[in-house]
Amino acid sequence: MTVHITDLNGMAYVSVAQIAQNMVTKIATNELNFDPFTIYFYAWKDEPVDVISARFDGIIAALQDGDTVVIQSPSWNTIEWDQKFIDRISIYRNIKKVIFVEDIPPLMFESNEYMLPQYIDYYNKADVLILASRKLYDYLRVHGLKQKKVVIQHMWDHISQVNPYIIPKNKKVINFAGDPKKFDFVKDWSSENVKLNVYSEPLEGVNNPNITFTGWQDDPVLINSLRKAGGFGLVWSEEPYWSKYMKMNASYKLSTYLAAGIPLIVNSDTPEKDTIVNKKLGIIADSIDEAVDKVEHMSDMRYNEMKDNIGEFAKLIRGGYFTKRALIEAVFKAQYE
Incomplete structure (x- = not known):
């Protein structure tokens, strides 16, 4: 056979x-x-x-x-x-x-x-x-x-190799690998204490000093860029129909962040929420404001615990x-x- x-x-x-x-x-x-x-x-x-x-x-x-x-x-x-x-x-x-x-x-x-x-x-x-x-x-x-x-x-x-000499750190930053045209939170970003990195081309009309548009990056570059950026990786949806789908579907973006070794931000309807919580791979937030607040007040001790847990768990994803x-x-x- x-x-x-x-x-x-x-x-x-x-x-x-x-x-x-x-x-x-x-x-x-x-x-x-x-x-x-x-x-x-x-x-x-x-x-x-x-x-x-x-x-x-x-x-x-x-x-x-x-x-x-x-x-x-x-x-x-x-x-x-x-x-x-x-x-x-x-x-x-x-x-x-x-x-x-x-x-x-x-x-x-x-x-x-x-x-x-x-x-x-x-x-x-x-x-x-x-x-x-x-x-x-x-x-x-x-x-x-x-x-x-x-x-x-x-x-x-997410088959990948990471640079072991780049260690993700508890920076007050949220990383988002998605199309910013589809998300109002990018245009409306107001936090000065938590920065937003968007891994896409710049959004026309958005000139916010608290947002960095990195441009599209090929996968090996993206993985280590995320590691260097530190902070958290955001899995998000605002459109109701797509949000319903995300409650049932597996997100490739989620695995990208884990492969890079950075903790996740997901909402409470994410299918693998229990795994993320039980294995301490990230945080749960049901609004952007809640996510920003949790990132801003994240302790180094808790962040490093999540980072170390992801370091072990990500071997499954990278392999x-x-x-x-x-x-x-x-x-x-x-x-x-």
């Missing part, structure tokens, strides 16, 4: 979706001996049946009866494309299909909400699902997902262990249970 895994290509260099999928594939192929099926991201609404059939045959040329296929979802082509792809795989005998649900567009964007039944139908074709959280599984069940063998991802990995565990468990559930 060969285990295959799909891999996304063709998106922008800075696409987090592609970066995450490529990382999963690298872990799967380099450490678990999976075979990659490369899927190209493209737009061809009226692609002829014979052309898409030939495309699928090329992608799955190495597939044989009895193999297992891990599909990283979505492909970021259309849901119709994804449906046709899994149907093509299903032509082979005794194929076990695992869908690694990394994002769900109908839950990410309110304009796509109407497509959720199509995605549920797609997930129902899998033998095993890898999902971010138990909350997400329960939500999908309410909306039509059949009872499934499920593996919970818990957290993203790809969440991904390896999820993939191995999914294959066992598909082939053994």
Whole structure:
């Protein structure tokens, strides 16, 4: 039996979706001996049946009866494309299909909400699902997902190397790796005692001495920039529809901060909140004002305790262990249970 895994290509260099999928594939192929099926991201609404059939045959040329296929979802082509792809795989005998649900567009964007039944139908074709959280599984069940063998991802990995000579310190700074155009708190930042570092291009019209825009940074640079900045890493949402999704989904940003070795700021609805609290990996805040206040009054002793705990916990994330565990468990559930 060969285990295959799909891999996304063709998106922008800075696409987090592609970066995450490529990382999963690298872990799967380099450490678990999976075979990659490369899927190209493209737009061809009226692609002829014979052309898409030939495309699928090329992608799955190495597939044989009895193999297992891990599909990283979505492909970021259309849901119709994804449906046709899994149907093509299903032509082979005794194929076990695992869908690694990394994002769900109908839950990410309110304009796509109407497509959720199509995605549920797609997930129902899998033998095993890898999902971010138990909350997400329960939500999908309410909306039509059949009872499934499920593996919970818990957290993203973030394969990286850190400079051990850069030690994060208890600086009064909050780091935010996100698009500032989507967040009012960046434009409205008023704290003089706690600075804000934003890892993106400058926001037009914002000239605040308490905000530093670093520009977009490639991953090895970003990880050590965060270490050097110290302080905390913020995982946040203000848009209600996206906030609902974040209560169920795993945040790649969260794992980026942990890989860098800095404590987190998350809200009380974060799926892995209990892990963060119990293992002392960060602080809980349900408003920006609360986050600023806690950072401002953070003692060196408490900060260093969190930093040291993260130093141990981050070995899992930097080493790809969440991904390896999820993939191995999914294959066992598909082939053994």
